[in-house]
Amino acid sequence: RADISKSDPEIASLFAKESHRLNEGLELIASENVASPAVLAALSSVLSNKYAEGYPGRRYYGGCEFNDQIEQIAIDRVKKLYGAEHANVQPHSGAQANQAVFLAFLQPGDTFLGMSLSHGGHLTHGSPVNISGMYYKAESYGVDSNGFIDYAEVAKKAQECKPKLIIAGASAYARSIDFAKFRKIADEVGALFLVDMAHIAGLVAGGQHLSPVPFADFVTTTTHKTLRGPRGGVILCKEKYAKAIDKAIFPGLQGGPLMHVIGAKAVAFGEALQPSFRNYAEQIVINARVLAETLLSHSISIVSGGTDNHLILIDLKESPLSGKDAEERLAKINITVNKNSVPNDPRKPMVTSGIRIGTPAITTRGLVAEDMKVLGEAIAFALKNDDSLIQRAKEMIDSLCKKYPLYSDGLQHKGY
Numbered sequence: 390r391a392d393i394s395k396s397d398p399e400i401a402s403l404f405a406k407e408s409h410r411l412n413e414g415l416e417l418i419a420s421e422n423v424a425s426p427a428v429l430a431a432l433s434s435v436l437s438n439k440y441a442e443g444y445p446g447r448r449y450y451g452g453c454e455f456n457d458q459i460e461q462i463a464i465d466r467v468k469k470l471y472g473a474e475h476a477n478v479q480p481h482s483g484a485q486a487n488q489a490v491f492l493a494f495l496q497p498g499d500t501f502l503g504m505s506l507s508h509g510g511h512l513t514h515g516s517p518v519n520i521s522g523m524y525y526k527a528e529s530y531g532v533d534s535n536g537f538i539d540y541a542e543v544a545k546k547a548q549e550c551k552p553k554l555i556i557a558g559a560s561a562y563a564r565s566i567d568f569a570k571f572r573k574i575a576d577e578v579g580a581l582f583l584v585d586m587a588h589i590a591g592l593v594a595g596g597q598h599l600s601p602v603p604f605a606d607f608v609t610t611t612t613h614k615t616l617r618g619p620r621g622g623v624i625l626c627k628e629k630y631a632k633a634i635d636k637a638i639f640p641g642l643q644g645g646p647l648m649h650v651i652g653a654k655a656v657a658f659g660e661a662l663q664p665s666f667r668n669y670a671e672q673i674v675i676n677a678r679v680l681a682e683t684l685l686s687h688s689i690s691i692v693s694g695g696t697d698n699h700l701i702l703i704d705l706k707e708s709p710l711s712g713k714d715a716e717e718r719l720a721k722i723n724i725t726v727n728k729n730s731v732p733n734d735p736r737k738p739m740v741t742s743g744i745r746i747g748t749p750a751i752t753t754r755g756l757v758a759e760d761m762k763v764l765g766e767a768i769a770f771a772l773k774n775d776d777s778l779i780q781r782a783k784e785m786i787d788s789l790c791k792k793y794p795l796y797s798d799g800l801q802h803k804g805y
């Protein structure tokens with residue numbers, strides 16, 4: 390293996406700094422994780438060199454025999470993981486997976502219904518600055534005053550706008566989603582039903598969230614969040630939609646698939662099929678729940694009052710600290726988070742009144758429930774707007790980082 394520090398010291402030193410940053414702090418960004426050494430090794434494999442436009446057995450380039458086998462293994466593993474009829478493992482990202490469903494089944498100008506970005510939905514579910522909101526007529530639903538999806542409003546909106554497609558799934562929603570209710574609403578108005586399970590894919594694989602697969606026509610996901618694979622996307626669908634979905638990805642949206650990423654997806658799906666992945670998913674949820682309880686015990690408000698999944702949305706609407714201030718204060722104690730709008734946020738999107746935190750990466754690192762109590766207290770100290778507590782909070786985080794070194798012995802902690 391090449392030593393980049395010799396061939397390109399400028400870049401190598403930045404890689405080293407990023408490794409140091411990850412080790413010296415706690416990554417609480419809800420959409421991030423720590424991929425296994427095997428996934429990272431697959432990403433830097435010779436598959437990066439290969440053009441393989443097309444699908445296994447039907448390529449536009451020669452020399453694809455081994456790439457065919459690798460892509461087929463990735464497909465078979467992800468189908469087994471989720472009990473899906475068909476899988477496309479080529480989307481370069483979650484955004485492209487979603488776009489493929491639009492391209493395959495909607496015409497420009499068609500109406501669809503998704504969760505509003507300001508209430509926790511994703512950019513690709515109809516934001517006016519995204520292609521989904523530019524080329525299609527996006528209608529949206531949100532959460533009720535308690536922070537839970539308002540299914541009565543979803544049904545009412547669907548009756549009013551008669552969407553061709555309904556999307557469930559979110560980027561900043563801490564509660565379980567009732568896919569059966571969405572399916573019923575979609576059936577009542579004759580809409581197709583897409584679930585974007587990007588955030589909860591690992592929880593679904595590990596049996597910690599209801600699977601959308603039996604309910605949805607299409608399920609899209611990223612592979613790098615709770616699922617802990619390489620950065621990328623996947624589409625699962627019923628067999629009857631397989632041809633249209635595959636055509637939308639290639640040649641509709643993409644050229645050559647990223648075969649090294651597909652190799653790494655296969656490795657990650659193999660890991661998620663191990664029984665230990667269930668323990669991992671369970672620990673993610675336990676950690677989020679204990680962290681939420683600790684924050685609440687320190688009088689920190691949380692949207693919806695808690696969490697069912699990997700994510701907590703701290704509500705700073707009543708606080709003098711904005712989301713931006715809180716992000717900066719947490720950075721001072723080496724906690725990385727992102728500011729996030731909360732429902733009915735009075736502050737602007739670049740300032741916000743929320744902090745989104747998630748437990749997937751720290752759970753991979755090995756932190757367990759008792760550590761969540763220390764972490765929650767450190768977060769509470771940092772948000773108290775009292776500089777004297779910052780130093781104490783930083784020491785608490787330092788001790789957690791030392792207790793759980795990243796990639797120690799090249800292995801994941803706890804066997805998961």
Ligand code: PLP
Nearest residue numbers: 482483484511559560585587611
């Ligand atoms: N869908 C959801 C629900 C997401 O949260 C995200 C990313 O944050 C995406 C799609 C987009 O994924 P990507 O960043 O890979 O395009």
